[in-house]
Amino acid sequence: MNDQLTPINKDHLKKLIRAELELTWFDNKSSSPDMSWVTPTVLETLFTELITHTRGNQSKAARMLGLNRGSFSKKLNQITSNKLGLVESL
Template sequence: MNTAENRTPHLTLAQADSQDTLRNCVRRSLIEYFNNLEGEFVNDLYPMVLAEMEIPLLEKVLEYTRGNQTKAAEMLGLNRGTLRKKLKQYGLL
């Protein structure tokens, strides 16, 4: 049942705002991701997107704080234990 009326409409990057904010970068990435699915269904999208965002966030904050987990946790609004748990979860520790 892959008829034209059952297919997800193809989105364009022009539909995302052109201003280069973090939100719009995510929006453009999601548009590209959905366009590449070519109508296929995806499960567990929410945790996948969170991990895709969280890993570079943790990496860059740690880089910015020169590996200081206390400062990184404060910057992220997390307690240090939660930060360490996330670092272990993603193999970053």
């Protein structure tokens, strides 16, 4: 059994998302909050932190996500291009 702590506290992540949604829970005017920023932000953070953590080793970073290196590399290129403003959407 793996007794290591997970690098991401899932409960904390859930609390952050719920806190963002809670702002509109009782407000009928804005009952559909804009959460479109969550996925791109999480992906950008995850991929850039993994590539930093693995000291640029894309194969190792890809394995940590359960992806092949090609898929990881493609997504990383999309993220870095988007971050630099070269691509408008992921």
